Amino acid sequence: MISTFYPSITREKVFILFKNLGYNNYISNILTNICTIYNELPQGGVCSPYISNLVCYKLDRRLIGLCAKRDINYTRFADDLTFSSDNKDVLKKVKNVIIDILYNEGFEINRKKTRFLSPISYKKITGLTINHKNNKNKNRLTVNKLYKKKVRAMIHKAIFTGDYSEKNVILGYISYINSIESDFRSKIIRYVHKLIKNYKHLVDAYNNNKIFQELNNVEYKSFEEVFYEQFDYKNYSGLLLQGFTKEKIKEYEYINAYYKERISKKI
Numbered sequence: 001m002i003s004t005f006y007p008s009i010t011r012e013k014v015f016i017l018f019k020n021l022g023y024n025n026y027i028s029n030i031l032t033n034i035c036t037i038y039n040e041l042p043q044g045g046v047c048s049p050y051i052s053n054l055v056c057y058k059l060d061r062r063l064i065g066l067c068a069k070r071d072i073n074y075t076r077f078a079d080d081l082t083f084s085s086d087n088k089d090v091l092k093k094v095k096n097v098i099i100d101i102l103y104n105e106g107f108e109i110n111r112k113k114t115r116f117l118s119p120i121s122y123k124k125i126t127g128l129t130i131n132h133k134n135n136k137n138k139n140r141l142t143v144n145k146l147y148k149k150k151v152r153a154m155i156h157k158a159i160f161t162g163d164y165s166e167k168n169v170i171l172g173y174i175s176y177i178n179s180i181e182s183d184f185r186s187k188i189i190r191y192v193h194k195l196i197k198n199y200k201h202l203v204d205a206y207n208n209n210k211i212f213q214e215l216n217n218v219e220y221k222s223f224e225e226v227f228y229e230q231f232d233y234k235n236y237s238g239l240l241l242q243g244f245t246k247e248k249i250k251e252y253e254y255i256n257a258y259y260k261e262r263i264s265k266k267i
Contacts, residue, residue: 002102003110005079006048009041009055013106017054049078059105063098070094091116128180143177148184151177152191159195162205 002008014036018028035041041048041055060076067074072094073084083098085091099109129142151173158164178185 001081001110001113002079003108005107006043006045006052007040008107009052010106011036011039013055014041014051017051052078056105059101059107062101062105066094066097066101088116088118141180143180143184147173148177151188155188155192156195159192159205164205 011032015028015032018031019025023031035045035047035051037045041051056076060074063074063076063081066072067083070090071085071087072090073082075082075084081098083091083094102109129144130140151170154166154170154173158166158170174185174188
């Protein structure tokens with residue numbers, strides 16, 4: 001990882017960038033003043049990621065050329081640099097050359113966050129986790145558990161408060177995670193149904209503000225209806241085999257008859 005990435009991109013670098021793009025000194029100075037603050041590129045600025053990529057174009061070209069000759073895969077996302085190879089000795093030998101190139105381009109490496117990882121090590125890159133499967137000799141990308149927990153929390157809040165104002169944001173998160181974990185969307189659908197199916201007022205609100213418009217409306221069923229549908233009190237021998245005592249079966253038969261009467265009378 002590059003140390004103090006955005007502050008390392010100085011006002012001078014940004015000015016030279018605009019000059020190289022063809023703007024005159026006057027326009028380049030105005031654009032530089034708009035894009036920088038305190039003589040550096042601000043982290044969190046709207047245009048900072050785009051400008052940083054343009055400034056790092058030469059750096060990327062040099063590192064790509066270095067790695068291509070040594071069968072190393074190079075990827076960069078902002079200040080996160082990843083070098084992948086099947087030959088760990090090659091990676092160790094090229095480390096100092098990479099540091100020299102970074103220094104020559106005006107950057108420094110963050111040594112505390114630089115590490116070598118084996119195929120079976122826990123690897124987290126740009127927010128994604130790479131899990132190694134020994135049985136299939138393949139890597140699997142997964143999204144951080146806290147990120148998925150956050151999405152579920154947003155859905156839970158929307159359903160139980162009836163506030164679906166962030167529905168599009170939720171859909172964006174789901175789409176992103178599902179692009180990495182293809183079964184995530186189906187899991188979320190089951191999660192939503194599990195949350196709302198036992199609460200009539202939640203079902204009505206959800207059907208009017210469905211997160212997934214293509215799905216059918218959720219149908220509310222009372223506890224009595226679910227109990228009557230799922231409890232097979234007639235299977236006497238089966239209940240005995242499951243460990244129910246005769247007294248317990250009689251108790252359930254009484255409860256079942258009671259709820260059956262309630263349903264028929266629509267109490």
